[in-house]
Amino acid sequence: MSKDIAFSHMVVEVSDLDKSEKFYRDVIGLDLLGHNMVADNRPNALLAMNTRQRLLLVEVPKVPPYPASGGSIHHGWLLTIDQFAQARDRLEAAGYASGIDPRQTFRAVGEYNMDIIDPDGNRFQIQAFGEEATDILPSGAGVVSCGNIADHAVGDVVRNGKGRFFLSRNEDGYLAISAWCTHKNGVTVWQKESWHFYCPFHGAKYDCTGTYFGRMGCAPMRLHPVDIDEAGNISVDTNRFFARSKHDPAHVVPAKPGAKFSTAGLELVKAAVPATTSSEG
Amino acid sequence: MAYVESLSHSGICVHDLKEAESFYCGVLGAAVHSRVNFKTQDALRGRSVHTSLMLSDYLFAIMLSEDWMNIPPLDQLRGENRIRHAFCVPKDKFAQILQSLRNHKVALEGPVTHPETGPFGESIYFRDPTGNFLEVVWRRDESASYNEVLPLGHGGVG
Numbered sequence: 220m221s222k223d224i225a226f227s228h229m230v231v232e233v234s235d236l237d238k239s240e241k242f243y244r245d246v247i248g249l250d251l252l253g254h255n256m257v258a259d260n261r262p263n264a265l266l267a268m269n270t271r272q273r274l275l276l277v278e279v280p281k282v283p284p285y286p287a288s289g290g291s292i293h294h295g296w297l298l299t300i301d302q303f304a305q306a307r308d309r310l311e312a313a314g315y316a317s318g319i320d321p322r323q324t325f326r327a328v329g330e331y332n333m334d335i336i337d338p339d340g341n342r343f344q345i346q347a348f349g350e351e352a353t354d355i356l357p358s359g360a361g362v363v364s365c366g367n368i369a370d371h372a373v374g375d376v377v378r379n380g381k382g383r384f385f386l387s388r389n390e391d392g393y394l395a396i397s398a399w400c401t402h403k404n405g406v407t408v409w410q411k412e413s414w415h416f417y418c419p420f421h422g423a424k425y426d427c428t429g430t431y432f433g434r435m436g437c438a439p440m441r442l443h444p445v446d447i448d449e450a451g452n453i454s455v456d457t458n459r460f461f462a463r464s465k466h467d468p469a470h471v472v473p474a475k476p477g478a479k480f481s482t483a484g485l486e487l488v489k490a491a492v493p494a495t496t497s498s499e500g
Numbered sequence: 501m502a503y504v505e506s507l508s509h510s511g512i513c514v515h516d517l518k519e520a521e522s523f524y525c526g527v528l529g530a531a532v533h534s535r536v537n538f539k540t541q542d543a544l545r546g547r548s549v550h551t552s553l554m555l556s557d558y559l560f561a562i563m564l565s566e567d568w569m570n571i572p573p574l575d576q577l578r579g580e581n582r583i584r585h586a587f588c589v590p591k592d593k594f595a596q597i598l599q600s601l602r603n604h605k606v607a608l609e610g611p612v613t614h615p616e617t618g619p620f621g622e623s624i625y626f627r628d629p630t631g632n633f634l635e636v637v638w639r640r641d642e643s644a645s646y647n648e649v650l651p652l653g654h655g656g657v658g
């Protein structure tokens with residue numbers, strides 16, 4: 220089918236058009252365009268979002284029940300952060316418990332959500348992203364000791380929870396990869412079974428160099444500088460984050476005593492206040 | 501102006517994920533964005549089993565229904581069963597879509613012409629393999645300028 224196909228509108232069955240129209244107009248915040256604007260004999264109302272998308276409400280004698288397992292079926296509205304604050308006020312004024320996100324555990328930092336059920340039991344998520352969704356978030360762990368080069372084999376990926384990074388030992392040496400997803404500040408996990416980093420918030424995947432692969436076009440995961448002293452002891456500076464447009468082997472620190480991180484071609488994106496050395500591995 | 505930009509995503513419950521994926525991708529041209537709950541972390545977080553699909557700028561999830569849903573008789577081609585998703589194409593691609601659906605042997609109702617007072621031109625109605633109701637429409641307002649639908653980077657399936 221043509222690549223020009225796009226989402227146009229959602230048709231929602233309602234048992235009381237007046238009531239639902241008020242809900243979607245006054246509580247959700249859609250614009251009412253008018254009634255009976257479509258070829259449909261049933262009473263209907265067309266509402267607009269600011270994009271081309273529309274919502275069509277059609278009144279039916281009986282809205283069918285949800286399947287018993289339908290608890291996770293929902294649809295999400297995207298709002299700007301200002302619209303989100305206004306929506307919270309509208310929801311509160313209309314007597315809907317807002318400010319509570321029953322699914323907070325699924326949210327990345329800076330992702331805001333309210334869940335709301337329409338008069339016929341359809342669940343909607345109201346969603347907005349604040350600027351902190353893309354802020355660089357220092358862990359506060361400072362410079363972290365990560366053992367000795369003798370401790371790691373090629374292919375090892377060691378998670379440092381406190382420092383929010385992974386120490387990845389590939390065949391050329393070490394990379395300290397910030398665990399923050401470059402999509403929206405979810406925290407990634409290393410999935411050894413598929414040999415990639417995975418962000419369970421919206422599904423981003425990155426290979427063992429931190430290079431994104433998939434359809435969202437995310438930047439590579441950021442790097443922290445790795446330093447190896449003359450005795451082969453490894454430290455990672457979590458105060459400094461370097462962004463990159465693609466993986467470059469020049470940023471891999473060779474697994475040799477005295478090897479240093481090269482910042483050539485990298486952009487320092489956040490320098491947190493230097494902290495004292497911590498020994499968590 | 502409304503106080504809402506767009507629908508950022510939605511869910512469609514299906515009885516057979518593989519069959520649904522091949523319909524939405526093979527017939528409608530969607531692409532798989534991610535498969536959720538085929539990974540340990542998703543299971544640990546209690547996520548539902550679903551495959552997220554992108555159709556142009558729209559993200560929707562085909563979600564595995566854990567029990568049998570009430571499906572209206574399959575010879576009814578137009579309806580909602582609560583919700584119907586409608587996709588639009590430019591008017592000059594409408595005939596092509598119609599032909600493509602016919603080539604895929606998708607049973608259709610329509611085209612139905614909408615009143616000229618509204619934004620919709622003509623619609624065709626059909627079902628996915630589970631029986632969810634779908635629509636393809638061309639719109640009279642296709643040259644109007646609206647806010648852009650923000651890309652997936654601004655939203656995700658929660």
Ligand code: FES
Nearest residue numbers: 400403405418421
């Ligand atoms: S925060 Fe969205 S995929 Fe990671």
